[in-house]
Amino acid sequence: MVAAGLVYMTITAPQQAFTVMLDGAGNAVELALSLFAVYAVWLSVLEIMDKTGISKAVNRLFSPLWRRIFRGEDEKSLEYISLNFSANLLGMGSAATPMGIKAMESMSRGREKASDNMILFLVFNATSIQLIPATVIGMRAASGSADAADIILPSLLATLISTLTGVLLAKLCAKICAKINGRGGKKLPLERS
Amino acid sequence: MSAYIIPLFILVVIVVGFFRRVPVYGSFVTGVKGSLDLLLSIMPYFTVILIAVELFTASGLGAKLERLLEPAFTALGIPSELTQLVIIRPLSGNGSIAMLQTLMNEYGADSYIVRCGSVIVGASETTFYVATIYFSTVKEKKLRYAIPVCLAASLVGAVAACALCRIM
Numbered sequence: 001m002v003a004a005g006l007v008y009m010t011i012t013a014p015q016q017a018f019t020v021m022l023d024g025a026g027n028a029v030e031l032a033l034s035l036f037a038v039y040a041v042w043l044s045v046l047e048i049m050d051k052t053g054i055s056k057a058v059n060r061l062f063s064p065l066w067r068r069i070f071r072g073e074d075e076k077s078l079e080y081i082s083l084n085f086s087a088n089l090l091g092m093g094s095a096a097t098p099m100g101i102k103a104m105e106s107m108s109r110g111r112e113k114a115s116d117n118m119i120l121f122l123v124f125n126a127t128s129i130q131l132i133p134a135t136v137i138g139m140r141a142a143s144g145s146a147d148a149a150d151i152i153l154p155s156l157l158a159t160l161i162s163t164l165t166g167v168l169l170a171k172l173c174a175k176i177c178a179k180i181n182g183r184g185g186k187k188l189p190l191e192r193s
Numbered sequence: 194m195s196a197y198i199i200p201l202f203i204l205v206v207i208v209v210g211f212f213r214r215v216p217v218y219g220s221f222v223t224g225v226k227g228s229l230d231l232l233l234s235i236m237p238y239f240t241v242i243l244i245a246v247e248l249f250t251a252s253g254l255g256a257k258l259e260r261l262l263e264p265a266f267t268a269l270g271i272p273s274e275l276t277q278l279v280i281i282r283p284l285s286g287n288g289s290i291a292m293l294q295t296l297m298n299e300y301g302a303d304s305y306i307v308r309c310g311s312v313i314v315g316a317s318e319t320t321f322y323v324a325t326i327y328f329s330t331v332k333e334k335k336l337r338y339a340i341p342v343c344l345a346a347s348l349v350g351a352v353a354a355c356a357l358c359r360i361m
Contacts, residue, residue, distance in 0.1 A: 005248030012253055024247030027287075028240035036232050041203075043231070044224025048206050051215040090198055098231065100327055108331040119339040122327055126320045126343040127350065133315025139294060140311060145302035151311045154357040158316035162350025166342055173338040 038094040046083070046099060058082050069167075070107075070117045077106040081121065088129045100125055116174040123166040128159055235329040242325045246284045255280060269352045274306050278313060279351050283320035283344060290314065305358060312354035317347050 009017040049055045059079040066081050067073075073081070080103035087096035100121070107118050114122075133155050141148035210217045249255050255277075263276045271279060274296065282289045293310050300306045320343045328336065 005245060005252045005254055008254045009248055009252035013251075016251065017248075020247050020251040021244050023251075024244030025240055027247065028236065028243045031239060031243070032232060032236050035235075036228060039228035039231055040225045042224075043228045044221040045203055045206050047220040047224045047227070048210040048215055048217060051220060052206070052209045052213045054206060054209060090202075092199055092202075095199075097326060098228070101231065101235070101330055104327050104331050113335045114328065114331075114337055114339060118328075118331075119337065119342070122324060122339050123343055123346065125327065126318050126323045127346045128316060128318040130315075133311075135290070136293070136311045136315040139290070139297065140302045140307070143294075143297040143302035148302070150361075151308055151315060151358075154308075154312045154354060154361045155315040157357055158312050158350050158354040161353040162316065162346045165349040166346030169342045169345060170338070173342060177337070 039098050042095040042098050045095075046102075049083075055079050055083060058086055062086070070120065073107060073117060077103055080106055084125070085129065088125070089131055091130050091132055091134055093130065096125070116170070116177075119174075120167065120170045123170045124163060127163040127166045129163055130159070131156065231330065235326055238325045238329040239322065242321060246288075246321075249284065250281070250288070269348075270355045271351060272306055272309065272355065274300075275310055275313065275351075275355075278310050279348070282313060282317055282351075283347055284322075286319040286322065289319075309355050309358045312358055313351045316350055316354060320344060320347060 006017060006021075009020065046055070049058075056079065059075075059082045062082040062085065063078050066078050066085075070078065070081060080099055084096050084099040084103055087093070087099060103121060104118060107115065107121065132152060136151065136155075137148050140151070207217055210220070259276050259280055262280065263273055266276050266279065267273055278289060278292050278296070281292055293307070293314050296310050297307050320340070324336065324340060324343065
């Protein structure tokens with residue numbers, strides 16, 4: 001993508017190409033600062049949650065569901081997955097990210113390729129599962145909407161539809177991949193070790 | 194209401210921490226240290242992505258893709274005013290928020306276009322950014338079918354958003 005953009009840019013506006021790249025890197029610096037602030041707070045809270053056993057309690061609540069969807073994952077991964085989903089649902093997107101990264105780390109176990117479960121987890125997060133889109137509602141209210149919150153229901157339905165589509169597609173792709181590799185889905189649990 | 198969720202939640206965690214005799218101050222220091230490590234490991238990846246996104250939009254490639262996809266999107270029921278938003282949404286969170294604001298100023302917050310746009314933005318995520326960050330601390334860089342599946346799901350979500358806003 002960098003190459004494609006750069007080639008096209010060199011043809012259309014060569015004098016701006018470098019500035020544009022610096023702009024992109026500058027955005028990254030800004031993002032890094034705000035992410036550091038967010039992670040510093042949430043990873044600290046997560047640390048306390050781990051030590052007090054709150055993480056385990058949250059996990060006990062949701063793990064039956066996640067155990068079924070993410071087959072073959074260990075207790076620690078399920079714990080992070082539960083925390084990530086709870087944070088997403090409550091609209092604490094900033095807290096969900098660091099917990100999601102931990103879940104990915106825990107699920108990967110140093111393998112070379114992304115496992116089907118990891119991709120499934122990404123699909124959940126990339127299709128958004130929040131209950132109330134607070135930012136957008138705030139923007140509409142500020143722009144003088146008569147009923148800024150009337151998008152909650154359609155948003156919820158649209159999110160459900162996209163997440164369901166994503167999960168089904170991911171499961172389908174996993175099946176197809178397993179077939180192409182000629183081993184079938186049954187061998188998956190063995191790959192863990 | 195929702196403004197109370199985060200502070201109350203953190204407060205509860207800290208209070209429980211005191212009762213269970215967890216070193217709260219020490220945990221915070223460990224957390225901050227951990228966040229520095231995390232940031233260092235993910236920063237190279239999102240820097241490259243942000244440079245790519247900037248090049249993609251500024252070079253006019255984005256506009257080209259827009260013209261290419263517009264007929265298909267219209268056929269799916271996405272109004273042509275929203276084509277650009279649907280394309281930018283998986284690439285840039287700030288970009289799509291800014292675009293939604295422009296649409297609001299132009300069409301008014303209660304118009305069909307803006308309600309659709311709001312649902313599209315509110316019901317989706319910055320796919321490329323999420324994928325980069327989530328996979329950045331993990332060794333593997335082979336995402337296999339991850340990105341196409343996410344993008345297809347988001348597109349289905351956008352089509353559903355436009356259809357839902359017509360009847361709701």
